[in-house]
Amino acid sequence: MLSGANSAANSEIYNKIKSEISSKVSNEVSNEMNSELSSKANNTVKNSMSKVTFVLNGQAVESSENPTKRLLDILREDHGLVGAKEGCGEGECGGCAVLLDYKIVNSCLTPLGSVQDKQVITIEGLSLSTEGQTIKKAFEDYGSVQCGICTPGMMIATASLLHHNQKPTEAEIREGLSGNLCRCTGYNMIVKAIQYLADEKGELWC
């Protein structure tokens, strides 16, 4: 389903988003994150060999935690990025979804070690980008949000889908959302928001 990806174009878009995010993030959360990180780093000199470095919402970060630890816990506990939610803990509900090199993954099933040298974007990062803002507006206009617990994951799924397939059919949209459970909306208004994005905002993704 996501086979239409063009890696050169992807990395270009990625860089664009990355720079957008990083300029905004630096004003908002990065100071807090950096100070947390550095204090963490000072406290855990235990094994410099196992340090994992990756790019989180446009900022280079490193972690000395056990590489088998779940990315979800690293994000929520170490970085205060609580937009990713734990709904099931077994990769079924998509509440914890993040973008890993601009492809959706469930962070509850992603070991920290597997993100070495990769780019991680959470809902906090995505929502600062032009893409994120555009998806947000569509979600608002189409009534895609009810209780909101699945919404960050749905935003991530939408970004991942449209990034790899600018003109998805309804079936492809449904397939693209099928790793994210929602119990409130019946998916109808989320699908419609994405159809609108595909029809009217295609230039953002290609």
Next chain:
Amino acid sequence: MSDISRSINKVDNDEKITGKAVYIDDIKLENMLYAKTVRAEITSGTIIGRHYPEMPTDYHIVDYLDIPGNNYVKIIFEDMPVFVKDKVGYYGEPIALVVGPDKQVILDIISQIVFEYDAIAPIYDYVDSVIHYDYEKGVGEAVFEPANRVIEYTYETGYQEHVYIEPQGVIGDTDGDKISVYGSIQCPYYVKNALINTLGMDEKKVRVVQTTTGGAFGGKEEFPSLIACQVAVAVKKIGKPIKLIYNRVEDMAYTTKRHPSTIRMEAAIDEQNNILGFRAHVSLDGGANIGLSSVVLQRAMIAATGVYNINNLAISGDVYRTNTVPTGAFRGFGAPQMIFAVEMFIHHIAKELGIDPLILRNKYMAKQGDSTSTSGHFRDPIIMKDMIARAKELADYDHKIKLYGEHMPTKDMPGIGMSWFLHGCGFTGSGEQKHIKAVVRLHKDVGDIVTVLVAAVDMGQGIKTTMRKLVAHVLELPIEQVIMHNPDTDLVPDSGPTVASRTLMIVGALVSQAAEKLKENWLAGKEQIFEEKYKQPKYIQWDEESFQGNAYPGYSWGVNIVEVAVSPVTYEVTLKGTWSVYDVGKAIDERIIMGQADGGLLQGISYGMLEVMENKDGMVQQKTVTDYIIPTASDTVNMITELMDNPFELGPFGAKGAGELTLIGGAPAVALAIENAIGKSVTKIPVTPEYIMSLIEGE
């Protein structure tokens, strides 16, 4: 003034979309400890010995010995212990909490705890009735004496699990004097009253605050009172903030679910094929604790005629205690079970009599002025005729039902089904007046900012948007000038629980009245407070003992048409289309109602065909979202919905309830569609491929 139904951007869209909204598990307090539940490992019996390991520093066991007040969760029926003292009623019943700073150490401690039990034979059958009701209408039972013929069918419905994507969770905190509980909850004052009872503390020393709630559907109506009491007892003992969050397995195995039911329906038929009356018996599986099952049973029994006008009734029902996880509130609250039974039954009667079901249904469809099942009256206009015509037109129903009814052997067996249903809005009978006594308040500050002070929670249904919209509309103010926060019992009066499709119709009406008073007495730049209290409309006369009178102040109505295709090879059912028309009085925000309609219908359809939860030897077998299947976007189709205005005199701007209504017709509509596809009578939900196979091949 613009039409109030015109949709606006929901007030909580921004924080929810960007991940900033704070749910219970997102909160971390200083020095906060974690709690985990220690559970019974038998289904029925008595604890005769407890062996707790020696506790490391800063780790604690909290059990029944630590409860300062009453060891039961104050709901309606006082039979659910906060912690088991000796008698175990179901597998997994909570016995204690282990509390401490490190989750792994807590698990290690729990693995060392040993209980000795004296087990007794558990009960799983419907034999131990703990609640019984019966009522009659017209000549009641006697109508069966002159009957030419009696048609009898028995219907069965299974468990339904809420699967809110945010599991249950609470945090307790204390300043040494007062205890505060934060949580993902529907009913702040239910929790508060339970805390007062269990902590034995003055009401001023207990506070409950709702955090952004990630779905509830009834699952966070009474259940959170249990874990709030447990955590509050622990906080009182230990004196530190404590967080208890269920994982998905705990949530699915040990929290309340929709009551499984067995419903026997009998119709007395005369020589001219008229329906003289119904006799029905409803059996509900209450699980080990009765909780609020009595109220669920009442609603199921009152729904015994669905949308039809049947003159003579003899209706009875029982809640049975079994050694299984307690069942409880779930969107629809007894009505989905009964409406499934009634809608199937009217079709099965037609089949037995050789009459077109549509002709039979139209003949008995209730009209304004007709009597209700409880001998009250449908006072307000009923526009079902128009709604049915519109739904049929949207779905091309008349054409399809003829075509599909032929049961031609095609690749896929197509089928279409149509359900008609109603939902009584608000508490049953005099519940609002006798038990709830809602109070609402509006506060205007010196800057002329108006705050809506109610205990109603936004759990996704958009009440923060619609309440603000109501008040802004009455006061002719921009919505930004009207505020509503998540309820905090220190700040809001008890406007009642967020249940029973009552929030807009009952609470919203009071808020709207308060806004009218504020408007009349508006003093710019001055602080003003206006309060309203619920007064029961005079026409509501209700006798709780005999089930006689107007059971509800008003009714919302709906029509669902569902089309499916059944594979002749695997008997899998594929959803092909849904078309719905609803009368919710007047939508306060059309897009919000459309969202309720989509989500409610899908929950109803999947209750009818997909969601299987079984209990084996007292244990829930489907404990993860891998095993308990709810629909994904790929299982779903574009759902078509229209609303028809039919303003309700007592609702704000004419609004009636909408939250539960939209779930109720899904199961019968999909079951009828499958029945149409396979040409066999469906009497049980969920209609799984295995069940379809037994219907087709079992002959």
